[in-house]
Amino acid sequence: MPFDADGKLHNPDESIFTGAADAKRVSLINMIPPISKMDPKQLGELKACQHLGLSTNCISAIASLNGLRHLKTLSLSRNNIKKIEKLDPLADTLEQLWLSYNQIEKLDGLGKMRKLRILYVANNKISDFAEFGKLKDNPALEELVALGNPCYQDPALDVPTVRANIIRQIPSLKILDGERVELEEREAAESKQE
Numbered sequence: 001m002p003f004d005a006d007g008k009l010h011n012p013d014e015s016i017f018t019g020a021a022d023a024k025r026v027s028l029i030n031m032i033p034p035i036s037k038m039d040p041k042q043l044g045e046l047k048a049c050q051h052l053g054l055s056t057n058c059i060s061a062i063a064s065l066n067g068l069r070h071l072k073t074l075s076l077s078r079n080n081i082k083k084i085e086k087l088d089p090l091a092d093t094l095e096q097l098w099l100s101y102n103q104i105e106k107l108d109g110l111g112k113m114r115k116l117r118i119l120y121v122a123n124n125k126i127s128d129f130a131e132f133g134k135l136k137d138n139p140a141l142e143e144l145v146a147l148g149n150p151c152y153q154d155p156a157l158d159v160p161t162v163r164a165n166i167i168r169q170i171p172s173l174k175i176l177d178g179e180r181v182e183l184e185e186r187e188a189a190e191s192k193q194e
Helices: 040-044 129-135 159-167 183-191
Strands: 025-027 051-053 073-075 096-098 118-120 143-145
Touching: 129 159, 159 183
Parallel strands: 025 051, 051 073, 073 096, 096 118, 118 143
Antiparallel strands: none
8 A cells, every 4th residue: 555645555546544444455465474364353353345365375264254344355265275164244245255276175155145256266176066056046156267176177078068067057157267158058058967
């Protein structure tokens, strides 16, 4: 945050930064020493935060995020997270969740995320395509990146089959692994049997 001619610290939107409660974007990425635990009390002080970046640390569990009532983007990629949990307080605000390069095997804990549009879960430990079916009740989910998970690495499956296995389960999906889901591809995926 740059100091302006008035000698005060400013937010990116030019408003005057008055403290943690005022911060709209908080980036604690690749900290030295790395963050190993999310502190709910400290995070709760980020009342105005819309983007919280905690990627590339050593976080092993998601902590309660009750105080972050305006959070739209949560970046937790490149940590040691094994389970998606405690996100329900963000159900009406969270639009983007970045969880790539963790240890996640199951896609539980996302069912109530009504505004979630973008989900990055690449390079985790998801081995069963059925996990993606748990995302069908996320009406706003448009973009998913899931490359690098064990379910993608079955030598018997080609790329169109892998895509079809996911597209068929998520009706709202428009972009999968960076490629647009075309109408013809969706129709073909929905007509195939598993």
